[in-house]
Amino acid sequence: xxANDTVIGVSILISDNQLSQQLNEAVKRTPGFExxxxxxxxxxxxxxxxxxxxxxxxxxxxxGMKQQGYSGGILMTASNYHQDLLLRCIQMGVDEFLPxxxxxxxxxxxxxxxxxxxxxxxxxxxxxxxxxxLGARGGVGTTTIAVxxxxxxxxxxxxxxxxxxxxxxxxxxxxxxxxxDYSWVDAMTNQSRIDSxxxxxxxYKYSDNLYVLPAPxxxxxxxxxxxxxxxxxxxxxxxxxxxxxxxxGSVQDNAALTILERVDSPLMITQMGLACLSSAKYVxxxxxxxxxxxxxxxxxxxxxxxxxxxxxxxxxxxxxHKDIFAEIAEDNEKPLSAINxxxxxxxxxxxxxxxxxxxxxxxxxxxSEPRAKKSRFxxxx
Numbered sequence: 001x002x003a004n005d006t007v008i009g010v011s012i013l014i015s016d017n018q019l020s021q022q023l024n025e026a027v028k029r030t031p032g033f034e035x036x037x038x039x040x041x042x043x044x045x046x047x048x049x050x051x052x053x054x055x056x057x058x059x060x061x062x063x064g065m066k067q068q069g070y071s072g073g074i075l076m077t078a079s080n081y082h083q084d085l086l087l088r089c090i091q092m093g094v095d096e097f098l099p100x101x102x103x104x105x106x107x108x109x110x111x112x113x114x115x116x117x118x119x120x121x122x123x124x125x126x127x128x129x130x131x132x133x134l135g136a137r138g139g140v141g142t143t144t145i146a147v148x149x150x151x152x153x154x155x156x157x158x159x160x161x162x163x164x165x166x167x168x169x170x171x172x173x174x175x176x177x178x179x180x181d182y183s184w185v186d187a188m189t190n191q192s193r194i195d196s197x198x199x200x201x202x203x204y205k206y207s208d209n210l211y212v213l214p215a216p217x218x219x220x221x222x223x224x225x226x227x228x229x230x231x232x233x234x235x236x237x238x239x240x241x242x243x244x245x246x247x248x249g250s251v252q253d254n255a256a257l258t259i260l261e262r263v264d265s266p267l268m269i270t271q272m273g274l275a276c277l278s279s280a281k282y283v284x285x286x287x288x289x290x291x292x293x294x295x296x297x298x299x300x301x302x303x304x305x306x307x308x309x310x311x312x313x314x315x316x317x318x319x320x321h322k323d324i325f326a327e328i329a330e331d332n333e334k335p336l337s338a339i340n341x342x343x344x345x346x347x348x349x350x351x352x353x354x355x356x357x358x359x360x361x362x363x364x365x366x367x368s369e370p371r372a373k374k375s376r377f378x379x380x381x
Contacts, residue, residue, distance in 0.1 A: 006118075012048045087296055143164075160241060165225060165249065173204075195239075231258065260294060268301065
C-alpha cells in the first residue's frame with residue numbers, strides 16, 4: 001500500500017455529545033481517516049481525549065497506553081488549561097494539545113499534521129529529527145547556530161540536511177562558501193513533485209553527511225514561501241535524513257510559524273539587549289496565540305551571553321516570559337572570522353566559546369527524555 005492509500009483510525013473521547021457528533025462528521029468527510037469505535041482494536045489509531053478530573057492521572061495512563069502500543073497518537077483537549085498542564089502534555093508525549101471549545105476545522109488540521117508524521121515512519125522512511133532556528137531579530141546569530149548545529153550532527157555521522165529558509169536573505173551558501181544551481185524556490189514551484197527523490201536532486205552536497213537546500217539568489221524569489229509547500233518540504237526532508245536543520249531567519253510571518261509548528265524542536269535566538277528581548281517576548285506571545293503547545297515547546301537560546309551586561313538571567317526570563325534553555329557565550333572574533341573564510345565555525349575554531357556553546361545546545365536538544373510508567377486507561381472509561 002502506498003502512503004496516499006493509508007487510512008488512519010480516529011477515536012473521539014469527549015463528553016460533549018454535540019461536539020463529538022460534529023467532529024465525527026468532519027472525520028467522515030476527510031480522506032485518509034476513518035472513525036473507529038474501539039481504538040484498542042485498531043492499530044495505530046489516533047485518539048482525541050478530553051482532560052477532566054485529575055489531569056496528571058489521565059496523562060500518565062494515556063501515555064502508558066501509548067507506550068504499550070494501544071494507540072498511534074494522542075490529541076488532548078481541555079476547557080481549562082494552564083502552563084503546567086501544557087508542559088506535562090509535552091513531557092508525556094502528547095502529539096498535540098487543542099484548546100476547547102474545539103472547532104472541527106482545527107481538529108482536522110491537527111489530524112492532517114499527525115498523518116504527515118505517521119507516514120514518515122512507514123515504508124522504511126527514516127522519520128528524522130527536525131530542528132528550526134528562528135531569530136528574535138536579524139543579526140542575532142541564527143545562521144551561525146544553524147550551520148554550527150548541522151556541522152555538529154554531520155561530524156557525528158548523522159545524515160543531515162540544512163534548509164536555508166531564512167528571509168529576506170539567506171546566507172548559508174556564503175557561510176559555507178559554495179555556489180549552487182538550485183534553491184528552495186525550485187521545491188516551492190514544483191510542489192506536486194516534492195518527495196524524497198526530487199528533494200535529493202536539488203540539494204547541494206557539501207560533505208558526505210551534510211546536504212544543503214540554499215536560499216534563492218534573487219530577492220523577489222524569496223517571497224514565494226507558502227505554508228502548504230513548507231509542510232511538503234519538511235515531510236520529504238524528514239523522510240530522507242536523520243537530522244533536518246532549518247534556518248528560519250527572522251521574519252515572523254505565517255511561513256515562519258508553520259516551520260516552528262512542524263518541527264520537533266523549535267528554537268528562538270535572542271541577545272541580551274532590551275530591544276531584542278522585547279522582540280523575543282513578541283515571538284513567544286505569537287506562538288502561544290497560534291498553538292498553546294508551540295508556546296511551551298519553543299526554546300529560548302541567549303546568544304553572545306556575557307555576565308558583563310547589567311541585565312540578569314531572571315530579568316531576561318521575566319521580559320520574555322520564557323525560561324532560558326541555553327546560553328552561547330560571547331565570542332566576537334571567531335564566528336566572523338569563520339564566515340570570512342567560508343569555513344564552518346566548528347571546523348575552523350572547534351575550541352572557541354561559540355563552537356562549544358553550539359555543541360552544548362545540540363547535545364541538550366537531542367538528549368533523550370525519561371519514559372513514563374505504563375498503566376491502564378480504558379478500565380475507567
